[in-house]
Amino acid sequence: MKLPQWSAIILALAAWVLVAREPASAQKAHAKASVPAAAQKAHAKAAPSAAVDPLAGRSFGSKTAPITIETFSDFQCPACRSLYQAVQHKLMDDYVATGKVYLIHRDFPLPMHAHSREAAQYAVAAARLGKFEKVEEALFNKQDVWEKDGSIDAVVAAVLTPAEMVKVRKLVKSGQLDAEIESDVSRGKNYAVNQTPTMVITSRGQTYPIASVVTYDLLRNFLDQLLK
């Protein structure tokens, strides 16, 4: 008689342990295998790895930073380019490099943009090689060029070596990057993201959405308030 009762208790305990160990859905992306401290530094060049960490190369700064910013972006969206050009570099220098912010790029290609998904694929492929920043900069700065004729490959090729380009093209053609992009999109939908750019800022367990382009001074003011 006792055996089934004990086994039920053990099973229940095991289930509880499993559930407790499972990170909350909103934290799943952060809860991936830990990376070496050196790799967590701002502007860190992530080592090429095959689907080890989907954020490798697309996230910057320390994972233990008090603030996490997830930027849901579409490479073909003009407002995303404006946000990138107005905010990205200053944010990296002032907050990411100083360990205050953990910055994550999330792809949120909108169906209305013909080439944005392909651009996201190139960017994710470049992230696998640790070249995300270069490709991101090229895609945004040359948005006017490739959005007309879809010449993404040429724009990316201009900033990567031929050897890197071969790997990027192979990854893009493989179709294995779609899952990562879809994962970002579904994560955005969990945050009720419905436009780009949207920055989802997490601090002390609270999540603050900022949809649209924001002036750096006001973003800095908001981040400073969060850090107080």
Place this chain on the structure above:
Amino acid sequence: MRESSPLNFSRALTMGGRLVLGGILIYAAYTKFFIPGMNPHPPVRIALALFATQIDSYQLLPPQAVNLLAHTLPYVELGLGLLLVIGWELRIVSAIATVLLLGFFGVVVRSYAKGLQINCGCFGPGETLGVKTLVRDGLFVAMAITLTIAAFRAHRGPHPWSRPLEIPKTDKVQ
């Protein structure tokens, strides 16, 4: 119901209008001080800094002016809302509220016409500016204008063409 009765239709409508409009303004201020849907509420300074980013998305003002507006507008909304609810100097307060709501409406229409995909910021973050926002803000403006007209009409004396007041009968002079 007699015109002089405290429960006449016009008076009841004015009272309902100022309570609704006052309530809306108080709620609008509340959502700026305490972001709805967040438990526990973040400190007011964080909520106002977030509100500043929402004002900024309208691309109308320089950062300093945006900051100033973000730190004053919720207090103005709260003050006007409370004054409307208590009914103090209704003509002046409702006129100011009308001007404020007309300003909001104008800014929202401009942003929609420009195709800006932004958060309205009217009642906290998370509301994308769209047709629903325009209709709602338009209704608020209509309500405020109606209230202001009603307040002025109530304050005004009887119309010169209106029926004269009944004169109590007196004994005829012999």
